[in-house]
Amino acid sequence: MTEPPPISLVCLDLAGIVIDDSVVERAYAEAIATQGIVPGTQAYARSMVRFDRSRGRPPAAVLRELFDKDELRAQVAALAFDRSFRAAAQRFGVSVPVAVADAIGKAAGSGAQVALVTVLSRSACEDLLGPLRTVDLVLCADEVPRSFPWPDPVLTAMLQLGTGDVHEVAVVSATEDGVLSGHRAGAGLVVGIAGGARPVDALREAGATHVLDSIAAFSDLLT
Numbered sequence: 001m002t003e004p005p006p007i008s009l010v011c012l013d014l015a016g017i018v019i020d021d022s023v024v025e026r027a028y029a030e031a032i033a034t035q036g037i038v039p040g041t042q043a044y045a046r047s048m049v050r051f052d053r054s055r056g057r058p059p060a061a062v063l064r065e066l067f068d069k070d071e072l073r074a075q076v077a078a079l080a081f082d083r084s085f086r087a088a089a090q091r092f093g094v095s096v097p098v099a100v101a102d103a104i105g106k107a108a109g110s111g112a113q114v115a116l117v118t119v120l121s122r123s124a125c126e127d128l129l130g131p132l133r134t135v136d137l138v139l140c141a142d143e144v145p146r147s148f149p150w151p152d153p154v155l156t157a158m159l160q161l162g163t164g165d166v167h168e169v170a171v172v173s174a175t176e177d178g179v180l181s182g183h184r185a186g187a188g189l190v191v192g193i194a195g196g197a198r199p200v201d202a203l204r205e206a207g208a209t210h211v212l213d214s215i216a217a218f219s220d221l222l223t
Contacts (some may be wrong), residue, residue: 007222008168010107011154014118016174023088031081035073056175058119058141082124089127099216106219115157119147149177151185176206183207
């Protein structure tokens with residue numbers, strides 16, 4: 001039996017692993033409030049349900065769908081989201097979980113390059129990325145043709161870092177859309193991180209080749 005090729009590129013989706021879902025949800029709520037969609041209304045309840053079902057996708061894309069007949073409102077809301085998220089990051093500070101830093105270090109130690117991928121814009125998460133600048137590449141949603149669930153982030157990382165074979169790519173994500181992106185790209189290793197509202201079955205159905213309880217166990221797959 002032919003051995004799989006070694007992993008030379010790890011694409012790590014920040015959503016749900018480094019970026020707290022509650023901060024993103026709060027920023028989304030504040031963004032739609034600027035357009036008159038406020039708590040206590042049916043429109044607000046429907047909008048938050050839409051957001052919950054769209055976790056793992058770029059907030060700007062979700063807002064564009066919400067205001068599908070008014071591009072200006074969608075753009076204003078997206079800018080408001082970026083401001084709100086950035087303010088939260090500044091207010092509460094940014095720290096990289098030890099398990100994530102350890103996984104990045106072990107991936108690099110194995111000889112793999114590491115790309116961080118996020119569905120947020122560069123404007124929204126600039127402060128967040130400071131502690132993560134030791135990686136080889138950071139790709140934000142506004143720096144790829146299409147973000148998750150499309151394969152573009154993974155393929156763009158390959159192009160920019162010179163990865164020759166998609167089977168040498170590992171994609172790690174805590175969301176179904178991130179996993180689906182890796183699956184669509186044809187990554188040799190697609191790892192789902194389970195927990196909270198992310199059941200194992202949903203990650204497997206999205207295309208995960210492995211599902212882990214924690215990113216701490218990811219480095220074991222590289223040996």
